[in-house]
Amino acid sequence: xxxxxxxxxYALLRINYIGSxxxxxxxxxxxxxxxxxxxxxxxxxxxxxxxxxxxIINPEKIVLFGGSHGGFLSAHLSSSxxxxxx
Numbered sequence: 001x002x003x004x005x006x007x008x009x010y011a012l013l014r015i016n017y018i019g020s021x022x023x024x025x026x027x028x029x030x031x032x033x034x035x036x037x038x039x040x041x042x043x044x045x046x047x048x049x050x051x052x053x054x055x056i057i058n059p060e061k062i063v064l065f066g067g068s069h070g071g072f073l074s075a076h077l078s079s080s081x082x083x084x085x086x
Contacts, residue, residue, distance in 0.1 A: 001065075011057045013050055017042040017073070039069075040076050 006012055017039045018031060031038055051059055064074035 005063060008061075009058065010061045010063060011050075011054070013047065015043050015046050017046075036072075036076060039073060040080060043073055043077055044081060 002012055047062070051057060064077055065071075066074045
């Protein structure tokens, strides 16, 4: 699926958000009690940062997807930031 999106002109940003597994336990523990805020803000800030620094990326070609918690984040992000103001 990623190959198809890249072929169609989408940039790929894989975010290892604050608290995701695979990081240090103390960082993962920071997400407890903040699910839906810290992780969502981390993802949105990552996208904003990349769009500001990489002018080659077309802000009209942004898509969200993920499985498990990534699916939750995709739904939460799309409802929290429905209008793009990039």
